[in-house]
Amino acid sequence: MRAWWREITGLVLPVACGGCGSPRTPLCEDCGRALYGTWPCRVRPAPEPPGLPAVHAAAPYEDAVRAVLLAHKERGALGMAAPLGRALAGAVRAAAPSGTGVGPLLLVPVPSTRRAVGARGHDAARRIALAAAGELRRADRPCRVLPVLRQRRAVADQTGLGARQRLANLSGALEVAVGGARLLEGGRVVLVDDLMTTGASLVEAARALRAATGSGIPGFAQVSAAVVAAPPLSFEINRN
Secondary structure (H helix, E strand, O other), X not given: OHHHHHHXXXXXXXXXXXXXXXXXXXXXXXXXXXXXXXXXXXXXXOOOOOOOOEEEEEEEOOHHHHHHHHHHHOXXXXXXXXXXXXXXXXXXXXXXXXXXXXXXXXXXXXXXXXXXXXXXXXXXXXXXXXXXXXXXXXXXXXXXXXXXXXXXXXXXXXXXXOHHHHHHHHOOOEEEOOOHHHHOOOOEEXXXXXXXXXXHHHHHHHHHHHHHHOOOOOOHHHOEEEEEEEOHHHEEOOOO
């Protein structure tokens, strides 16, 4: 019901830029340029946790990009899913360039907790992943979203936790749904999320996939990750 109401209010209420609040546009030119106006970069948190796949981000998590992500995730600005998906698609292309691997791109969203999804009224990462997949398919890149990861136990709120505490908090928290490993066969797996901070969520997601598949699925040896944004200090400038 909450997600439905947000969709309706998005149609009838005045439109303002999700980044800066400028009227009469869902995303102004300047904020759009901040979100997807630069090439994606390889990112590494410091310290880099063991087991983290290669991660590419579309933009630094600051200013307009931070405002757009928070508007979508926390304030229900669902219209921001399309531009965020466009940004994520750029990071996916960098993480899995054309001509690498076989089969379609398989985007696996990192799931939020049930509590967070219930409070927000939507699954932000999954919604952005679906928008990114549409963007990639329109560019003739075969792509599917496979939300096969599940929470298998409760975790504490990550707010205020350090890098090691986040790793411990999330260790063993995810699993692949029954039958999910079979769906991952024959494609190039890319973990996707809206934001990377310490990398703990992506480490746990990769661990859960490996546990379910025994690393035996084609393309999983090349598993990578793509996110919309990462803190600026995590950026390694590598656009090749």
